Amino acid sequence: MSTTTVYSSQDVEARWYQHWLNKDYFHSEPDDREPYTIVIPPPNVTGVLHMGHMLNNTIQDILIRRARLLGKNACWVPGTDHASIATEAKVVRQLREQGIKKSDLSRDEFMEHAFAWKDKYGGIILEQLKKLGASCDWERTRFTMDDEMYKAVIKVFVELHQRGKLYRALRMTNWDPEAQTVLSNEEVIFNDENSNLYHVRYRVEGTDEYIVIATQRPETIMADTGLAVHPDDERYQQFHGKRVIVPLVERSIPIITDDYVELDFGTGALKVTPAHDPNDYELGQKYGLEVIDTITADGRMNEKAQFAVGLERFEARKEIVKLLKEQGDLVEITTYRTRIGRSERTNSVVEPRLTLQWFMKMDEFAATALEAVHSGEVKFHPASMVNMFESWLKPENVRDWCVSRQLWWGQRIPAWYYGEEVFVAETADEALAQARERLAKPELQLSELQQDEDVLDTWCSSWLWPMSVFDGFKDAKELAYYYPTNDLVTGWDIMFFWVARMIMAGYEFSEELLGKQLAEQKGRMPFRNVYFTGMVRDEKRRKMSKSLGNSPDAIELLERYGADGVRFGMLSSAAAGNDIVFDAPIDPKTGKVDNESKLCDQGRRFCNKLFNANRLIQGWTVVERDPSAEEELAATWLEARLNQTIESVNAGFDGYRLSEVMMNLYKFIWGDFCSWYLEIIKPADGELSRATYDRTIAAFEQMMTLLHPFMPFITEEIWHQLRERNEGEDCIVSSWPTAQTFDPQLLQRFELLQSLVSGVREVRKTRNIRERDPLDLYFRRSDISQALLQLEGWSAIAQKLAYLRTLDLADAQPENSLTFLVSTEAAYLVLEETIDVVAEREKMETELKRLRGFLIGVEKKLGNERFVSGAPAEVVARERQKLADTQEKIRQLETVLG
RNA sequence: GGUCGAUUAGCUCAGUUGGUCUAGAGCGCUGCCUUGACAUGGCAGAGGUCACAGGUUCGAAUCCCGUAUCGACCACCA
Numbered sequence: 001m002s003t004t005t006v007y008s009s010q011d012v013e014a015r016w017y018q019h020w021l022n023k024d025y026f027h028s029e030p031d032d033r034e035p036y037t038i039v040i041p042p043p044n045v046t047g048v049l050h051m052g053h054m055l056n057n058t059i060q061d062i063l064i065r066r067a068r069l070l071g072k073n074a075c076w077v078p079g080t081d082h083a084s085i086a087t088e089a090k091v092v093r094q095l096r097e098q099g100i101k102k103s104d105l106s107r108d109e110f111m112e113h114a115f116a117w118k119d120k121y122g123g124i125i126l127e128q129l130k131k132l133g134a135s136c137d138w139e140r141t142r143f144t145m146d147d148e149m150y151k152a153v154i155k156v157f158v159e160l161h162q163r164g165k166l167y168r169a170l171r172m173t174n175w176d177p178e179a180q181t182v183l184s185n186e187e188v189i190f191n192d193e194n195s196n197l198y199h200v201r202y203r204v205e206g207t208d209e210y211i212v213i214a215t216q217r218p219e220t221i222m223a224d225t226g227l228a229v230h231p232d233d234e235r236y237q238q239f240h241g242k243r244v245i246v247p248l249v250e251r252s253i254p255i256i257t258d259d260y261v262e263l264d265f266g267t268g269a270l271k272v273t274p275a276h277d278p279n280d281y282e283l284g285q286k287y288g289l290e291v292i293d294t295i296t297a298d299g300r301m302n303e304k305a306q307f308a309v310g311l312e313r314f315e316a317r318k319e320i321v322k323l324l325k326e327q328g329d330l331v332e333i334t335t336y337r338t339r340i341g342r343s344e345r346t347n348s349v350v351e352p353r354l355t356l357q358w359f360m361k362m363d364e365f366a367a368t369a370l371e372a373v374h375s376g377e378v379k380f381h382p383a384s385m386v387n388m389f390e391s392w393l394k395p396e397n398v399r400d401w402c403v404s405r406q407l408w409w410g411q412r413i414p415a416w417y418y419g420e421e422v423f424v425a426e427t428a429d430e431a432l433a434q435a436r437e438r439l440a441k442p443e444l445q446l447s448e449l450q451q452d453e454d455v456l457d458t459w460c461s462s463w464l465w466p467m468s469v470f471d472g473f474k475d476a477k478e479l480a481y482y483y484p485t486n487d488l489v490t491g492w493d494i495m496f497f498w499v500a501r502m503i504m505a506g507y508e509f510s511e512e513l514l515g516k517q518l519a520e521q522k523g524r525m526p527f528r529n530v531y532f533t534g535m536v537r538d539e540k541r542r543k544m545s546k547s548l549g550n551s552p553d554a555i556e557l558l559e560r561y562g563a564d565g566v567r568f569g570m571l572s573s574a575a576a577g578n579d580i581v582f583d584a585p586i587d588p589k590t591g592k593v594d595n596e597s598k599l600c601d602q603g604r605r606f607c608n609k610l611f612n613a614n615r616l617i618q619g620w621t622v623v624e625r626d627p628s629a630e631e632e633l634a635a636t637w638l639e640a641r642l643n644q645t646i647e648s649v650n651a652g653f654d655g656y657r658l659s660e661v662m663m664n665l666y667k668f669i670w671g672d673f674c675s676w677y678l679e680i681i682k683p684a685d686g687e688l689s690r691a692t693y694d695r696t697i698a699a700f701e702q703m704m705t706l707l708h709p710f711m712p713f714i715t716e717e718i719w720h721q722l723r724e725r726n727e728g729e730d731c732i733v734s735s736w737p738t739a740q741t742f743d744p745q746l747l748q749r750f751e752l753l754q755s756l757v758s759g760v761r762e763v764r765k766t767r768n769i770r771e772r773d774p775l776d777l778y779f780r781r782s783d784i785s786q787a788l789l790q791l792e793g794w795s796a797i798a799q800k801l802a803y804l805r806t807l808d809l810a811d812a813q814p815e816n817s818l819t820f821l822v823s824t825e826a827a828y829l830v831l832e833e834t835i836d837v838v839a840e841r842e843k844m845e846t847e848l849k850r851l852r853g854f855l856i857g858v859e860k861k862l863g864n865e866r867f868v869s870g871a872p873a874e875v876v877a878r879e880r881q882k883l884a885d886t887q888e889k890i891r892q893l894e895t896v897l898g
Numbered sequence: 899g900g901u902c903g904a905u906u907a908g909c910u911c912a913g914u915u916g917g918u919c920u921a922g923a924g925c926g927c928u929g930c931c932u933u934g935a936c937a938u939g940g941c942a943g944a945g946g947u948c949a950c951a952g953g954u955u956c957g958a959a960u961c962c963c964g965u966a967u968c969g970a971c972c973a974c975c976a
Contacts, residue, residue, distance in 0.1 A: 007938090213976080261976085264975095265975050266976065270976050277976080278974065280976085338976090387903085388970095572911090598924070598925050599910080601925090605936095606938095608939090611935085612935040612938095612939085613936080615936080616934095616935035618935090652914090659912075663924090674936090679940095682935090686934095758942085761942065764930095764942085765941070765942045766942085768930080770931090771931075860956095861956070867957070870955095871956075875917045879917085
C-alpha cells in the first residue's frame with residue numbers, strides 16, 4: 001500500500017507572505033549597508049496581471065531576494081503608471097456606458113471620475129503581484145500622478161524649457177480620432193490589412209483628356225491641392241505644367257512632377273492631399289501647395305469638404321465612392337494589402353493631421369544615452385540588445401519627442417498663453433509674474449492668461465521614475481542612498497519608450513539632484529544593468545495580448561501550480577532576451593488553460609519532491625552513535641558537490657544567467673541530493689547518527705537558501721521544519737552560503753561509484769535480474785581498484801545501492817561472470833544464469849572498436865605539435881588524461897578478451 | 899526595401915569568451931518496479947550528420963562567408 005503525499009501550495013504561500021509582511025522584511029530604510037535597488041516597471045494602473053508581468057516580476061524578485069540574502073539593503077520600489085491615454089480611454093468608455101459623454105463634463109469633473117476609477121481598480125495588479133511572491137517594499141508604493149511625482153514632471157518641463165529643449169510647432173502628427181489626441185510614432189501600431197485602391201480620373205483642364213490616379217482614401221479628394229507624376233514618366237509628359245480638375249468639387253489644381261512618385265505603382269499618378277497625409281504634406285511644402293483640412297478632430301467630414309459633410313470618415317468614403325461612380329469618374333477598384341496604422345490604445349485608424357504640439361529635442365539626449373551604453377556604464381543583458389538600442393538612437397533615426405497629448409488624465413502642461421506669448425512656469429502665479437514683466441503689464445490678471453489645455457505624454461513621468469520614486473526632485477536625502485539603482489528588468493519592447501528615456505533623464509538631472517561630487521562618485525546612470533526579458537508568446541508564437549485573448553488567467557495559473565511552480569515554469573525556458581513560448585493552449589473565450597502547462601507542472605512537481613525529501617528526513621530518529629563510514633563519505637561528498645554548486649550558482653548570477661542557475665539547483669537537489677545522497681544514508685531502521693543528521697540538515701538548509709530566490713514559499717516552509725529548534729530566523733533573511741573549498745578528487749571517485757552502481761543496474765535490467773537479488777562483483781586487480789576498495793565507506797555504499805553480496809578484487813575472471821567497464825576499471829559481475837559467452841564477447845569487441853577509434857582521434861590531437869604548444873596547458877593535460885584513460889580501458893578489455 | 903536575430907533529440911528549449919561537448923535538460927516515448935519520502939515517484943533505455951555548402955584554426959554547435967527557411971524590428975510606395 002502506498003500513500004500519496006502531495007504538497008499543497010495554497011495555504012503555505014498565503015501564510016508565509018503574511019508572515020514576511022508582519023516582519024517587515026520587504027521594507028527598506030537607508031542605513032550603513034550597501035544598497036541594492038530595483039524600481040519596478042510600473043504597470044498601467046488599469047492593468048491586470050498577465051504572463052509578461054509574471055516573468056518580469058519573478059526575475060526582479062529573484063534578484064532582490066538574493067541581494068537581501070547577501071546582506072545588502074534590498075529595496076524594490078513598486079508602483080503604477082497613470083497610463084494617460086489607456087486609462088482615459090477606459091474611463092471614457094465606462095462613462096459612456098453610464099450615458100455620460102466626456103464633452104458634457106468639466107475638466108475637474110472628469111478628473112474626479114478618473115480618480116474614483118483609479119481608486120477602485122488601481123490596486124488590483126499590485127495585489128496580484130503579492131500572490132506571485134513579489135517582495136516589494138509596499139510602503140514605498142508610488143503612482144505616477146502622486147503629488148510629488150506630478151510636481152517632478154512639471155519641474156522638469158520648466159527646466160527643460162529653460163534649457164531650450166522644448167519647442168512648440170505645427171507638425172503633421174498621428175491623430176487618434178477616438179481619443180481625440182495626438183500620438184507619438186511609437187504609439188501607432190502598423191499592421192498589414194486588406195484595403196481597396198480606388199482609381200479615379202481627373203480631367204485635364206481645358207481638354208477632354210483624363211489622368212487616372214490611385215488612392216486608398218477617396219474621401220480626401222475634396223482636400224486635394226495637387227496631382228503628382230514622375231518627371232520621367234512618358235505617359236504624362238504632355239501634361240507637365242498643366243492643371244487638372246478635382247472631381248465633385250470641380251476645383252483646379254496644378255500638376256507637379258517629383259521623383260518621389262513611383263513609376264510602377266498604381267497608375268503612376270498621385271493625388272496630393274497635404275492636410276491628410278504626411279508624404280503629401282512634404283510634397284505640399286516643397287511645391288507651395290495649399291492645405292485644405294476637410295476632417296474634424298473626431299474623424300468626420302467638415303464643411304470644407306462640401307460633400308458628405310458630417311459623415312464619419314469611413315461612411316464618407318462609401319458616400320464619395322457612390323458619387324464618383326455616378327459621375328463616371330471612378331474607373332475601377334482593386335484590392336491590395338497595405339499597412340494601416342492604428343492607435344495602440346483605442347485601435348482606431350490613425351488620421352494624419354496637422355496640429356500644434358510641444359516637442360522635446362532628442363539629438364543630444366540620444367547621443368548621451370548611446371554613449372552611456374557604449375561605455376558600459378549601463379550594461380545590457382543579453383549584450384546583443386545593444387544592437388537594437390543603437391538602431392533606435394543613431395542620429396538619422398532619432399526624431400523629436402512629441403510630448404503633448406490632448407487629454408485630461410495626466411500632468412497638465414505648465415504653459416500659459418497670452419496671444420502669441422508663451423509663459424512656462426511651475427505655478428500659475430509665477431507664469432503671471434513672468435507675463436507681467438515680459439509684457440510690461442503690471443495689472444495683468446491671471447484670468448487673462450490661458451493655460452495649455454493639454455497634458456504630457458505618460459512617458460514624461462515614467463522617464464523620471466528611478467529618481468522620482470525617491471522624491472529626488474524634492475530633496476536628495478533618499479536618492480543619495482539608493483541612486484543609481486542596480487538592475488532594471490523589462491521587456492525589450494519598451495527599450496526606446498522607457499529604457500532609453502530613463503537613461504537620458506538620469507544623465508540630465510542626477511547631477512543637480514545629487515550634487516556634482518556625489519553624482520561623480522556614484523554615477524549618473526539610472527541603473528547599472530538592464531535585464532531584458534523576452535516576450536511571452538502563445539503556442540502559435542503570437543505575442544500574448546488581451547485583445548487576442550490568448551493570455552492565460554494568471555491567478556488561475558498561480559492557484560493551479562502554486563507561485564513557486566509558476567515561477568519555476570516561467571524561468572525554466574527563459575534565457576535573458578529570449579522569448580518564452582507558453583506551452584499550454586488557452587481557450588480564447590474563457591482565458592482558461594485548456595491543457596497542462598508542462599513547464600509549470602515541472603515546477604510543481606519539484607515542490608512536491610522537496611516536500612517529500614523533507615518528510616523523509618523528518619521521519620528519522622536521531623541517535624547518539626558514531627556515524628558509519630558510508631555516512632561520513634556520503635556527507636563529505638554532498639558537501640563538496642554543494643560547494644561546487646554554490647560556485648556555479650554565483651557565477652551564473654554574476655552573468656545574469658538565471659535560468660541556468662535554477663536548472664543547476666534543480667539537478668543538484670533532485671539528482672545528487674535526493675536520488676543519491678538520501679538513498680545512501682537512508683537507514684533501514686530509521687535511526688541516523690546525530691553527526692550525519694546535522695550535516696544533512698545543514699546542507700539542506702543551504703539548499704533552501706540558494707533556492708529561495710526562485711521558489712520563496714516552499715523553501716521558507718521547509719526551512720522552518722528543518723529549524724524548529726531555531727524559530728527566530730527566517731529563510732528569507734538567512735545568509736547566502738559561502739563556497740568552501742572542496743576536494744575535486746572526491747567528486748571524481750564518487751563518479752566511479754555512481755557508474756559502478758549504474759553499470760550493475762543496467763545488467764540487472766537487461767537480464768531481468770530483480771533489483772534486490774544479491775550479486776557478487778569483483779574488480780580486476782589494479783592500483784586504482786585497490787585504492788577504491790580501501791577508501792573508507794566506498795564499498796559499503798556500492799554494496800548498499802547495487803545490492804552486492806560481495807565486492808572484492810580478483811586476479812582472474814571468475815566463472816560465469818560478465819565484464820563491464822567502470823571508467824577505466826574492468827568489473828566482473830557473477831551471474832547465476834548461464835551467460836552467452838559469444839554475445840558478451842561481441843559486445844565487448846564493439847566497445848573496443850569504438851574506443852580504438854576514439855583513441856586515434858586523441859592521439860592525432862596530441863601528436864600535433866601545434867596543439868601541444870598552442871592550446872592552454874589545462875586543455876592539453878585533459879587530453880593526456882583522456883589518452884591515458886582510453887589506453888587503460890582498451891588494455892583492460894583486451895586482457896579480458898584474451 | 900533596410901537592419902537584426904534565429905535554425906541543436908518527436909516537442910519546448912539550454913549550451914557563458916572556440917578546447918572534459920564522446921552535445922545536455924524537461925516533456926513525450928519504450929521496458930521493468932507500488933517492500934514506508936515522493937507513481938506529481940524510482941531505475942534503465944531508445945532518440946541528434948548541432949539547417950545546408952564552404953572557409954579560418956592544431957581544434958568549430960560556438961568565429962567568418964554564402965544559401966535556404968522562419969521570425970522580429972524599422973521604412974513615405976498613394
